[in-house]
Amino acid sequence: MVVIAASFFHVRPLRGQGPLDQVRKTELENLVRQDCGSCHGMTMKGGLGRSLLPERLREADRDGLAAIILDGIPGTPMPPWRGLLTEAEAAWIAGRLQEGLAK
Amino acid sequence: MKRRAFLGGVAGLACGTAAAAAKKASACEGVEAALSGTGDLGLIVERADGSILVVNTSRPQVVSKVENLGDLSHASAVFSRDQRFAYLFGRDGGLSKVDLVSARIETRVIQAGNSIGGAISDDGTIIAVANYEPGGVRLFDAETLAPLTEIAAEYAPGVRSKTVGIADVPGRRFVFSLYDAGEIWIADCANPSKPAVQRLKNIGRLPYDGLVTPSGRHYFAGLFGEDGLAHVDLWAPEPEARKILVGYGKGEEKLPVYKMPHLRGWAQAGDRLLLPAIGRHEVLVADSRTLDEAGRIQVHGQPVFIVARPDGRHAWVIFAHPRNDTVQVIDTVALRVIHEMRPGPAVLHMEFTPRGHQVWISVRDADRVDVYDTQTFAKVAELPARKPSGIFFTARAQRIGM
Numbered sequence: 001m002v003v004i005a006a007s008f009f010h011v012r013p014l015r016g017q018g019p020l021d022q023v024r025k026t027e028l029e030n031l032v033r034q035d036c037g038s039c040h041g042m043t044m045k046g047g048l049g050r051s052l053l054p055e056r057l058r059e060a061d062r063d064g065l066a067a068i069i070l071d072g073i074p075g076t077p078m079p080p081w082r083g084l085l086t087e088a089e090a091a092w093i094a095g096r097l098q099e100g101l102a103k
Numbered sequence: 104m105k106r107r108a109f110l111g112g113v114a115g116l117a118c119g120t121a122a123a124a125a126k127k128a129s130a131c132e133g134v135e136a137a138l139s140g141t142g143d144l145g146l147i148v149e150r151a152d153g154s155i156l157v158v159n160t161s162r163p164q165v166v167s168k169v170e171n172l173g174d175l176s177h178a179s180a181v182f183s184r185d186q187r188f189a190y191l192f193g194r195d196g197g198l199s200k201v202d203l204v205s206a207r208i209e210t211r212v213i214q215a216g217n218s219i220g221g222a223i224s225d226d227g228t229i230i231a232v233a234n235y236e237p238g239g240v241r242l243f244d245a246e247t248l249a250p251l252t253e254i255a256a257e258y259a260p261g262v263r264s265k266t267v268g269i270a271d272v273p274g275r276r277f278v279f280s281l282y283d284a285g286e287i288w289i290a291d292c293a294n295p296s297k298p299a300v301q302r303l304k305n306i307g308r309l310p311y312d313g314l315v316t317p318s319g320r321h322y323f324a325g326l327f328g329e330d331g332l333a334h335v336d337l338w339a340p341e342p343e344a345r346k347i348l349v350g351y352g353k354g355e356e357k358l359p360v361y362k363m364p365h366l367r368g369w370a371q372a373g374d375r376l377l378l379p380a381i382g383r384h385e386v387l388v389a390d391s392r393t394l395d396e397a398g399r400i401q402v403h404g405q406p407v408f409i410v411a412r413p414d415g416r417h418a419w420v421i422f423a424h425p426r427n428d429t430v431q432v433i434d435t436v437a438l439r440v441i442h443e444m445r446p447g448p449a450v451l452h453m454e455f456t457p458r459g460h461q462v463w464i465s466v467r468d469a470d471r472v473d474v475y476d477t478q479t480f481a482k483v484a485e486l487p488a489r490k491p492s493g494i495f496f497t498a499r500a501q502r503i504g505m
Contacts, residue, residue, distance in 0.1 A: 033151070034449065034467065034490075035424045038362050041194050042151060042176035046217060047235060048265065048282065048311070048363065072359065077311070077327055079359035084425060 020092055028085075032093055032101065039077065044101065049078065054100040065094035139166075141186040144203050145454065145496035147465065147472055148191075149489045150175040155191065156488055157203050160456050160463070160496060163474050163484050167206035173197035173213075179220045179367075179493055182500035183245065184227035189495070190245070192221040198232055200248055203497070210248045214241055220367075222271040225503070229295050231269060231277045238263030240279055242295050251295045258284035268313020268324055268366065270504045272337055280310035280324040280333075287313075287324055287335055287344055306333040306344040314366040315504035316391075323347075325366050327381060334394060347394040348378070348387055357382025362407050362423035367505070370411035370418040372435035377418050379406035386420060388438060398438050403429045408452065411435070412477055413459040421450045421464075430464060432480070442480050446473050451491070457498035465491035 020028070033042050039049035050056070057065065069090040072080035081090065139159075144166070147156040154170040172178075174195035181190050188209065191199040196215035201208055217236035223229070223245060230243040242251040256264040264281035272278055275292045287306050291299040308328025315322045315337075324333040324344075330352040333344045360382050370377035375397060376389040386406055388398040404426030411418045418433045427450050432442040448468035455462050461483065464473045472491050474484040499505040 030468070035361065037176055038424075041174070041217070043174055043194075045174075045195075047177065047194060047219070048267075075328075077309070077360060077363065079361055081359075081361075084361075 020088065024089075025092070028089060028093060029096070029101065032096070044097065052097050054098055057094075057098045060098070062091065062094050062098065065097065066090040069093060139204060141203060141497055142457075143497075144186070145463075145494065146180060146189055146191075146201075146203070147463075147486075147488050147491050148175050148178045148180075148493040148495075150178060150492040151490040153193075154489075155189075155201065156486075156491075157206055158463075158486070160461070163461070163463070163486070165486055165488075169201055169206050169208060171208070172199050172201075172211075175492070177219065177492075180495040180499075181221060181223040181230070181505070182495075182497045183223070184500055186497035186500045189497075190221065190223065190230050192218055192232055194218065196234065196236075198230065198243065198248060200245075212243070212248050212250075214243070214250070219265070219267055220269060222269045222277055222504075223500075224271055224275050224277070224292060225273050226275060227500075229275065229292055231271070231290075231292075233266040233269040233279055235265040238265050238281075238283070240266055240269065240277065240290065242292060242298070252298065254288070254290055254298055254300060256281050256284070256288070258286060267311060270313060270315040270322065270367070272315055272319040272322070273503065278313065278315060278322045278335070278337070280306070280313045282310060285310060285328075287322065287333060289335075289337070289342065301342070303335060303342065303344040307331060307346055311363050312366040314369045316371055317503055319503040323366065323378070325364060325379070325381070327360075327363070330381075332378065348389060348396055351380055351387055351396065351399075352383065358384075358405065360405060360423065361425065362405075362427075364405070364407050364423075370409045370415075370435075372411045372415040372418055375435060375438075377409045377411070377433070377435070379409055381405075386418075386433065400433055400438055400440065402433075402440060403431055403443065409433075410453060410455065412462070413455055413457065417441075417477065419453055419462060421453060424449075427451075444475075444480065447471070452493050454494040454496050457496065463494045463496075465494055467491060 044052040070082040143161040176194045199211040215234040218234045221232040239256040240254045264283035269279040287303040289301040307326040310324035311327045313324040322335040331349040364379035386400040390397045404422030447466040472486045
């Protein structure tokens, strides 16, 4: 069942509305580490994409970061995640990056 | 049923599972050292744990586990000519030489802040690592991992580029691309403390990866910043870069790219090359002599890896997030998809056995590696692995550009 649920997560658009439950937060954390991590590194230290560590992002505007997640950065490989993530989810991810992901 | 019986048998062996191997590594060492060859060995990267599983592809099973290899996101490996040692390139700049027989780390150095991959020279004496930070390529003695020299990717005064797509080519040379600069460099390392570097400029915008054909003749760099690829004929007296498959996107808006394609382990099938289209659910087909477009194949998603079975008769394709639960098989003569399977969530990598009778596929979010028969497409084994990513077999030691 776990496998089926995880598989479903990977192909469905992620459109849940309202507050994020713990299951969804765990999914998002996995997404950030594993899929954002393909360019930014699994530890967020950077790769082809820039570092997303707190020391770089802490002072940044959270809404601005969420907007980058949702709309990408044209002319660079940073893609828009709108359609896969809701605005609430993007804001939550931005906040988690600013705080630093748990080890 | 057959598979279950087989796996049961494997689990019964003292060194047969990762868990057992982790606990009994020392007990396994003597046995494996005494009895095993290395031509059918390989490794699976457990990227989140910083460990690798040493595997045997004849049985197939996990032989042992090696831990403490650092940050293995995007890790890849090359092998010594005797196929005993793996050189592992980690994201954290770690370069590790691992003895596959004793399952021990021979030597490990942190050689840079952030690296992307590496290569081994044709004579097996030089390890070259492509770094993002500091941008450039560093050379190491394959025996000791002692540093030899650095080729700084300084393309303008004081400005360095990330380096990508490094490949070994005959004549103790390495070829790589400069992501930020849009250049391809050919480094002749006959004298590894003083490499002679040839710079090819204006090859196209944002080269994201590169590959060399099995002959070592043709180097290609995929371009993220434009529709097309850069090509260099390394047999030419004066190698130069030219663009091929220009405008394959026909000016259409590309789809968001949630994962960069990888070109290494690419597909040459007879007189055709199969290459990933960026931001499109397509495989591009080029004539391998003229390099002109020879067709397109519509596929399930954006291709990340297109790998030819070693005989070239089929090519297997895996895809970018979020369509990465599927694998498709292309008939390289008919140029169409002939089979599709869904191994599970987050299929990340695949590796064929040396002559292609089986293929190993990592299914990251199922914590599993699946082994398929490439003739019948039947699954023949499942091996547990924690967040598996890259799979690399020692047969790569005998191939150019791998």
